Amino acid sequence: MKIQGKMFLWLSFFILAMAVLYGLWSKEPVGTTALFLSFGLTVMIGFYLAFTAKRVDAMAQDNKEADVADEAGEVGFFSPHSWQPLSLAIGGGLAFLGVAIGWWLLYFSLPLILIGVFGWVFEYYRGENQNQ
Structure with a gap:
């Protein structure tokens, strides 16, 4: 580091x-x-x-004398399956497209962005991943 x-x-x-x-x-x-x-x-x-x-x-x-294998192992925790990044990507893409086409497109992109953000934040507080 x-x-x-x-x-x-x-x-x-x-x-x-x-x-x-x-x-x-x-x-x-x-x-x-x-x-x-x-x-x-x-x-x-x-x-x-x-x-x-x-x-x-x-x-x-x-x-300086370390091998490549010395850093092997677990890197971190990553969500195995999540649809929230897709919602954020589509919403963000529509929002940036709204700058070029028209600001009215933000009416369609903001709900997708909000769904993606809230879904990603609270992903592990509901469903099968909920802590008991």
Whole structure:
């Protein structure tokens, strides 16, 4: 985890240097703004990874003599079957399509988004997955 945080922070300083150089050389505001926003995003990701690396035990990628098999095992818990991401994807797609076609399309997309969000949040509070 430690090396990922350092890599993102190094990348952020490179992006900052390129944003300043690009802004001075081209005098084009859109690309310069995009590069400065990219700098901000990489700083946030790098800070998060560096901050959480202090709270997490050392992983295999932090050890220079580790093998690939040292990191084998369970990664985490993932829902085996859920229809909620499909509802969110369709609702989000319709919402973004509404920006291009017309705002009236949001009337159809917002219920799908709300169904997907509430279904995903409360997925393990009802049905066969409910805690007893």
